Amino acid sequence: MRHASAWLSLSFTLLLAAPLAWAVEDSGDGEPAASKEPTASEETTEATDPADDAMQAEEQPQAEDGAEADDDADPADSQATDAEPEGTGTEDSEIAEPTAPGLGPQVSSKIELTPEEKAEKEARKACKIEICDIIATREPLGEDIACDIKKTWRADSLTEMLGNQIGWPWGKAVCESKLNLSRADLAEAMLVKDATIKMDTFAVTCALHRESSEPYVVEMELAPEVTFKNGEAVSARINWGDVSAPLLIYPVVYAGTGLDNQSNVLGPDVVKMVNEFTHKKCAEVKDELPGRRVN
Numbered sequence: 001m002r003h004a005s006a007w008l009s010l011s012f013t014l015l016l017a018a019p020l021a022w023a024v025e026d027s028g029d030g031e032p033a034a035s036k037e038p039t040a041s042e043e044t045t046e047a048t049d050p051a052d053d054a055m056q057a058e059e060q061p062q063a064e065d066g067a068e069a070d071d072d073a074d075p076a077d078s079q080a081t082d083a084e085p086e087g088t089g090t091e092d093s094e095i096a097e098p099t100a101p102g103l104g105p106q107v108s109s110k111i112e113l114t115p116e117e118k119a120e121k122e123a124r125k126a127c128k129i130e131i132c133d134i135i136a137t138r139e140p141l142g143e144d145i146a147c148d149i150k151k152t153w154r155a156d157s158l159t160e161m162l163g164n165q166i167g168w169p170w171g172k173a174v175c176e177s178k179l180n181l182s183r184a185d186l187a188e189a190m191l192v193k194d195a196t197i198k199m200d201t202f203a204v205t206c207a208l209h210r211e212s213s214e215p216y217v218v219e220m221e222l223a224p225e226v227t228f229k230n231g232e233a234v235s236a237r238i239n240w241g242d243v244s245a246p247l248l249i250y251p252v253v254y255a256g257t258g259l260d261n262q263s264n265v266l267g268p269d270v271v272k273m274v275n276e277f278t279h280k281k282c283a284e285v286k287d288e289l290p291g292r293r294v295n
Contacts, residue, residue, distance in 0.1 A: 124151070127147035133290055133291065144182050153172060175204055197225065203220065203222075205217065222238050224239060233275050
């Protein structure tokens with residue numbers, strides 16, 4: 001199953017998405033178009049003296065006579081004009097070739113982890129190997145799972161989790177929890193036709209970092225349960241408990257957790273995450289599983 005810190009950070013983001021959506025400005029009506037001001041040339045034309053118009057009318061016939069005289073000119077003059085050279089090779093060679101535009105610094109889609117993020121990832125991987133080994137061997141005897149889970153969610157990742165529709169209003173979110181899972185319960189869920197795993201209540205703490213102030217701290221309790229059929233998760237509930245949060249967001253988190261407890265909005269997402277973990281995520285570490293079995 002997916003780590004609880006991942007469940008909670010995703011759930012917390014979804015709970016915040018609804019109240020923040022109303023604050024997004026619509027790109028609907030624009031400002032009305034401004035009326036066109038007359039240009040200087042238009043003002044000059046409008047202010048022309050009538051006497052100037054009369055003088056221009058008298059000069060027009062003379063211009064027409066001159067045009068007729070040009071029509072009677074020798075055709076040879078026209079041919080000579082057409083035969084003028086188009087230009088010399090020297091002028092063409094002086095035209096500068098276009099230069100290639102600068103492409104800017106090198107960028108990459110690969111995410112570079114900080115030392116703290118690398119340490120978090122290695123700890124989560126060790127926990128994942130323990131869980132996946134139980135799923136693979138279905139061995140009920142042995143130590144239970146007890147992992148300290150820490151996950152740092154970057155601000156851009158949280159924005160993506162919101163569907164890129166709402167900007168995450170804070171910086172990174174660092175979520176921590178202690179995951180306790182019964183080995184016997186998990187092994188049984190993989191073996192029998194119908195089984196339900198009920199986890200003990202535990203807390204998840206998320207620190208929402210800010211640039212110039214202390215981070216906001218949100219703490220939520222939960223006691224998830226997942227029902228399996230033939231080794232596949234088919235239903236789930238998060239079962240939210242007590243909530244602690246800053247005053248301005250406490251009503252949102254409290255109302256959201258209460259709504260999920262009543263209508264199980266996030267249950268299908270948990271089912272999807274559990275099945276993804278048992279298949280895809282465990283397949284990624286199959287070569288690293290110790291394959292422990294108690295004879």
